[in-house]
Amino acid sequence: xxxxxxxxxxxxxxxxxxxxxxxxxxxxxxxxxxxxxxxxxxxxxxxxxxxxxxxxxxxxxxxxxxxxxxxxxxxxxxxxxxxxxxxxxxxxxxxxxxxxxxxxxxxxxxxxxxxxxxxxxxxxxxxxxxxxxxxxxxxxxxxxxxxxxxxxxxxxxxxxxxxxxxxxxxxxxxxxxxxxxxxxxxxxxxxxxxxxxxxxxxxxxxxxxxxxxxxxxxxxxxxxxxxxxxxxxxxxxxxxxxxxxxxx
Amino acid sequence: xxxxxxxxxxxxxxxxxxxxxxxxxxxxxxxxxxxxxxxxxxxxxxxxxxxxxxxxxxxxxxxxxxxxxxxxxxxxxxxxxxxxxxxxxxxxxxxxxxxxxxxxxxxxxxxxxxxxxxxxxxxxxxxxxxxxxxxxxxxxxxxxxxxxxxxxxxxxxxxxxxxxxxxxxxxxxxxxxxxxxxxxxxxxxxxxxxxxxxxxxxxxxxxxxxxxxxxxxxxxxxxxxxxxxxxxxxxxxxxxxxxxxxxxxxxxxxxxxxxxxxxxxxxxxxxxxxxxxxxxxxxxxxxxxxxxxxxxxxxxxxxxxxxxxxxxxxxxxxxxxxxxxxxxxxxxxxxxxxxxxxxxxxxxxxxxxxxxxxxxxxxxxxxxxxxxxxxxxxxxxxxxxxxxxxxxxxxxxxxxxxxxxxxxxxxxxxxxxxxxxxxxxxxxxxxxxxxxxxxxxxxxxxxxxxxxxxxxxxxxxxxxxxxxxxxxxxxxxxxxxxxxxxxxxxxxxxxxxxxxxxxxxxxxxxxxxxxxxxxxxxxxxxxxxxxxxxxxxxxxxxxxxxxxxx
Amino acid sequence: xxxxxxxxxxxxxxxxxxxxxxxxxxxxxxxxxxxxxxxxxxxxxxxxxxxxxxxxxxxxxxxxxxxxxxxxxxxxxxxxxxxxxxxxxxxxxxxxxx
Numbered sequence: 001x002x003x004x005x006x007x008x009x010x011x012x013x014x015x016x017x018x019x020x021x022x023x024x025x026x027x028x029x030x031x032x033x034x035x036x037x038x039x040x041x042x043x044x045x046x047x048x049x050x051x052x053x054x055x056x057x058x059x060x061x062x063x064x065x066x067x068x069x070x071x072x073x074x075x076x077x078x079x080x081x082x083x084x085x086x087x088x089x090x091x092x093x094x095x096x097x098x099x100x101x102x103x104x105x106x107x108x109x110x111x112x113x114x115x116x117x118x119x120x121x122x123x124x125x126x127x128x129x130x131x132x133x134x135x136x137x138x139x140x141x142x143x144x145x146x147x148x149x150x151x152x153x154x155x156x157x158x159x160x161x162x163x164x165x166x167x168x169x170x171x172x173x174x175x176x177x178x179x180x181x182x183x184x185x186x187x188x189x190x191x192x193x194x195x196x197x198x199x200x201x202x203x204x205x206x207x208x209x210x211x212x213x214x215x216x217x218x219x220x221x222x223x224x225x226x227x228x229x230x231x232x233x234x235x236x237x238x239x240x241x242x243x244x245x246x247x248x
Numbered sequence: 249x250x251x252x253x254x255x256x257x258x259x260x261x262x263x264x265x266x267x268x269x270x271x272x273x274x275x276x277x278x279x280x281x282x283x284x285x286x287x288x289x290x291x292x293x294x295x296x297x298x299x300x301x302x303x304x305x306x307x308x309x310x311x312x313x314x315x316x317x318x319x320x321x322x323x324x325x326x327x328x329x330x331x332x333x334x335x336x337x338x339x340x341x342x343x344x345x346x347x348x349x350x351x352x353x354x355x356x357x358x359x360x361x362x363x364x365x366x367x368x369x370x371x372x373x374x375x376x377x378x379x380x381x382x383x384x385x386x387x388x389x390x391x392x393x394x395x396x397x398x399x400x401x402x403x404x405x406x407x408x409x410x411x412x413x414x415x416x417x418x419x420x421x422x423x424x425x426x427x428x429x430x431x432x433x434x435x436x437x438x439x440x441x442x443x444x445x446x447x448x449x450x451x452x453x454x455x456x457x458x459x460x461x462x463x464x465x466x467x468x469x470x471x472x473x474x475x476x477x478x479x480x481x482x483x484x485x486x487x488x489x490x491x492x493x494x495x496x497x498x499x500x501x502x503x504x505x506x507x508x509x510x511x512x513x514x515x516x517x518x519x520x521x522x523x524x525x526x527x528x529x530x531x532x533x534x535x536x537x538x539x540x541x542x543x544x545x546x547x548x549x550x551x552x553x554x555x556x557x558x559x560x561x562x563x564x565x566x567x568x569x570x571x572x573x574x575x576x577x578x579x580x581x582x583x584x585x586x587x588x589x590x591x592x593x594x595x596x597x598x599x600x601x602x603x604x605x606x607x608x609x610x611x612x613x614x615x616x617x618x619x620x621x622x623x624x625x626x627x628x629x630x631x632x633x634x635x636x637x638x639x640x641x642x643x644x645x646x647x648x649x650x651x652x653x654x655x656x657x658x659x660x661x662x663x664x665x666x667x668x669x670x671x672x673x674x675x676x677x678x679x680x681x682x683x684x685x686x687x688x689x690x691x692x693x694x695x696x697x698x699x700x701x702x703x704x705x706x707x708x709x710x711x712x713x714x715x716x717x718x719x720x721x722x723x724x725x726x727x728x729x730x731x732x733x734x735x736x737x738x739x740x741x742x743x744x745x746x747x748x749x750x751x752x753x754x755x756x757x758x759x760x761x762x763x764x765x766x767x768x769x770x771x772x773x774x775x776x777x778x779x780x781x782x783x784x785x786x787x788x789x790x791x792x793x794x795x796x797x798x
Numbered sequence: 799x800x801x802x803x804x805x806x807x808x809x810x811x812x813x814x815x816x817x818x819x820x821x822x823x824x825x826x827x828x829x830x831x832x833x834x835x836x837x838x839x840x841x842x843x844x845x846x847x848x849x850x851x852x853x854x855x856x857x858x859x860x861x862x863x864x865x866x867x868x869x870x871x872x873x874x875x876x877x878x879x880x881x882x883x884x885x886x887x888x889x890x891x892x893x894x895x896x
Contacts, residue, residue: 050468144483184478464874551877
C-alpha cells in the first residue's frame with residue numbers, strides 16, 4: 001500500500017470546499033439533503049394516510065351496516081362546534097403556510113409570530129374538543145362508561161324523531177359503535193395535534209433564536225406538510241362525523 | 249475512478265481503517281450512526297430472537313411427541329403463540345432488510361450512509377423497546393391467542409398478556425416503518441453518479457419493493473392493534489359482536505398488513521438469491537428487468553390477496569372467488585423469478601460454495617412452498633385444508649425454506665465483507681446439508697398430517713398421527729443441530745477465520761469494490777458507475793486474490 | 799426541492815375557497831339529496847383536500863415523483879376501503895339453505 005494516510009486527515013474525503021454548515025456529512029449538496037427530507041416526509045404522511053385509513057375502513061363498514069344508528073348518533077353532536085373548529089383549523093393551516101412563506105423570505109420575526117399563532121389556533125381547537133368531549137360524559141354517551149344510555153341524557157337529538165326514542169339495546173349497541181369510532185378518530189386526530197403543537201413550540205423557539213435562514217429552513221417546510229395533513233384529516237372527519245344525516 | 253481498495257487508509261497502529269476499528273467501546277456502538285454498525289446491532293438482536301423463537305419451536309415439537317401432549321393445553325397455547333410472535337415480528341420481518349439491507353444497500357448504491365442515519369439508529373432502539381414489551385409479556389405468563397390475535401378472543405375472553413404483546417408489536421412496527429422510509433429515500437436520492445435504476449443490483453430492487461410494502465401496510469397493523477388494545481381496556485369496541493361489531497373486520501384489517509408482511513419477509517430474501525445466483529455462476533441474471541419488475545409486481549399484488557386467509561370466515565363467497573383468482577395471479581411474478589434464476593444457471597461457471605447451496609436450497613424449497621400455496625389459494629380445497637398442518641407446512645416452506653435460507657445464504661456470501669474474515673467452507677457446506685435434510689424431515693410430514701386432517705394449534709392428537717409427528721420432531725432436532733453448527737463456526741471465524749480479500753468470490757457489485765470490511769464512509773470518493781449490473785468484466789483479479797494490497 | 803415561493807395572495811385565495819367549501823358542506827348537509835348527500839359531502843371534502851395539498855403543501859410545484867407518492871397514498875386507501883366493502887356488500891347475496 002503506497003499512499004498511507006493518517007486517519008485524522010480524513011476530512012479530505014469530502015473534497016468540496018464551501019459546504020453549508022448545516023449540510024450533513026453523507027450528503028453531497030444542500031439540494032440533495034433537502035430533497036431527501038422532503039421526500040421522506042411525504043412517505044411518512046403516506047403511512048399516516050394508511051393509519052387513519054384503517055379507521056376510515058371501519059367507519060365505512062359500520063356506516064353501511066348501521067346507517068340509522070349513525071344518523072341518529074351523529075345528530076347528538078353539536079354542528080356549531082364542529083363548524084367552528086373546521087374554520088379554526090383551516091385558519092391555522094393558513095398561518096402555517098404564511099409561516100413557511102416568511103421562512104422562505106428569511107424573515108425570522110414574522111416566522112416566529114406565525115408559528116406561535118398556529119400553536120394558539122391549535123390550542124383553541126383542542127379547547128373546543130375538550131368542551132365537546134365533556135359534553136359526551138354529562139350526556140352519558142361516552143361509549144366506555146357504564147352509564148351509557150341512548151337517547152342521550154337530558155338532550156334532544158336533532159332529526160329522526162322515530163329512531164331517537166328507541167331505547168332498543170341492539171340499536172344502542174350500534175350507537176355505541178358510532179361513538180367509539182367518533183372517539184378514536186377524533187382522539188387520534190387530537191393526539192396528532194398535540195404532538196404537532198409540541199414540535200411547533202420547539203420550532204418557534206429555534207426561530208426566535210435565529211436558527212433558520214433563507215437558505216436553511218427545511219424543518220419549517222417539513223413540519224408545515226405535517227400540519228396541513230392533520231388539517232386534511234379534519235376536513236374529512238367533519239362531514240363524516242357531524243353531518244351524517246342532518247336534513248329533516 | 250480510482251478503486252476504493254487502492255486508496256485504503258491506515259490508522260496509527262498500521263491497521264487498515266475499517267468501520268469496525270473506527271471507535272471502540274460501548275458508546276461507539278450504541279450511539280453509532282454508521283449503517284454498518286447498526287446492521288451489526290440488528291444482527292445480534294435478530295439472532296438472539298431467532299434462538300428464542302427456535303427454542304419455543306422445539307418445545308412445540310417436544311409436546312407433540314406423544315398423542316396426549318406433554319404440556320397442559322393452556323401452556324401449549326402460550327408456547328406456539330410466543331413462537332409465532334417472536335419469529336414473525338422479531339426475526340422474519342427485520343432479518344434480511346435490517347441486517348443485510350442496512351449493511352449493503354448504501355454500499356451497493358455507492359452512498360456514504362442511509363439518508364437518515366439518526367432515524368436508522370432510532371429504528372433499532374424502537375425494535376429493542378418493542379421487543380422488551382414482548383419479552384415482558386412472555387415472562388409475565390405469555391399470550392395464548394396465537395400470533396394472529398383474532399377477536400373477540402383476544403379482545404374479550406383471553407386472560408393472557410395480549411395488551412403488552414400488542415404494544416410491543418405496535419412499537420416494532422414503527423421500527424420497520426423507519427427502516428423502510430430510509431431505504432426508499434436513500435434509493436431515490438443517493439444513488440452514485442451513473443447508477444441508473446436499471447443498473448441497480450437486484451438486492452436493492454427487492455429491498456426497495458419491500459420498503460414500499462412496509463410503508464403502505466404496517467400503519468394498518470398499528471391502527472388494528474391500537475383498536476384491539478383500546479377495546480381490551482375500555483371493554484367497548486368495533487370488533488365486539490355483543491354490540492353489533494364484526495370480528496371478521498379485524499381479520500380484514502389484520503391480514504391487510506399480515507399478508508403483505510409475508511412479502512416483506514420473502515422479497516428481500518429473493519433479492520439475496522438473485523445476488524447469490526448471479527455471483528456464484530458469474531453471469532448476469534437472466535431477464536434482469538423482469539426480475540426487478542417482478543419484485544414490484546409481487547409487492548403490489550401482495551396487497552390484493554389478503555382475503556384468502558378468510559375463506560372459511562363469514563367473508564362473502566363472491567369476494568372469496570376474486571381473492572382466490574388474485575392469489576393465483578401472484579404466482580406469476582414469483583414463477584418469473586424462479587424461471588429466471590434457473591435460466592441464469594444455464595452455461596454459467598457455477599461454484600458450489602455454501603452461499604450457492606443456500607441459493608439452490610431456496611429455489612427448491614420455495615418452489616414447494618409456492619406450489620402448495622396454490623393448493624390453499626383454491627377456495628374449495630382450502631375449506632378442507634384451512635387451519636390444518638398443511639397450512640403450517642406451506643408457510644414454513646416459504647418462511648424457513650425461503651426467508652431463512654435467503655438470510656443464511658446472504659450471511660455467508662457477505663460474511664467476509666461484514667467481518668473481514670472467511671467462514672470455514674467445509675463446515676458451512678456440511679451445516680447447510682444438515683439443515684436442508686432436517687428442514688424437509690420436519691415439515692414434509694406435516695403436509696401429510698394436514699391433508700389427513702390434523703388441525704393446527706392442538707396440543708393433542710389421535711394416536712395414528714404419532715409416527716408422522718415423531719418424524720417431524722426428529723427433523724426439528726436435526727435442523728436445530730445444523731443451526732447450532734452455523735452459529736458456532738460463524739462466531740469462531742470472527743477471531744480465527746482466514747482474512748478475507750476485498751472480493752473473495754470474484755463477485756460483481758460496488759460492495760466488492762471496497763475493502764473488507766469497508767471503511768466508515770464506504771468509499772473514499774463517490775464512485776462513478778459506468779457499467780451495467782452484474783458485469784463481471786469489471787472485476788479486478790487483484791481484488792479477488794488480494795495480492796496487490798500486500 | 800420545491801423551493802418555489804408561493805405568493806401570499808395565493809394563500810389567502812385558497813383560505814377563502816376553503817371557508818366557502820366549509821359553508822357549502824354544511825349547507826348541502828341540510829338538503830335532502832337521499833343517497834347523494836354523502837357523495838356531495840365527500841366531493842367537497844376532496845376538493846378542499848386537493849386545494850390544501852396542491853397549494854399549501856406546494857405539490858403543484860413539486861416533482862412528478864412527489865405527485866406520484868401522494869397519489870399512491872390515496873390509491874392504497876381506496877384499495878383497503880373498497881375491497882373490504884366489497885365483502886360487506888356481497889355477503890348477503892348467497893344464503894345457504896341446509
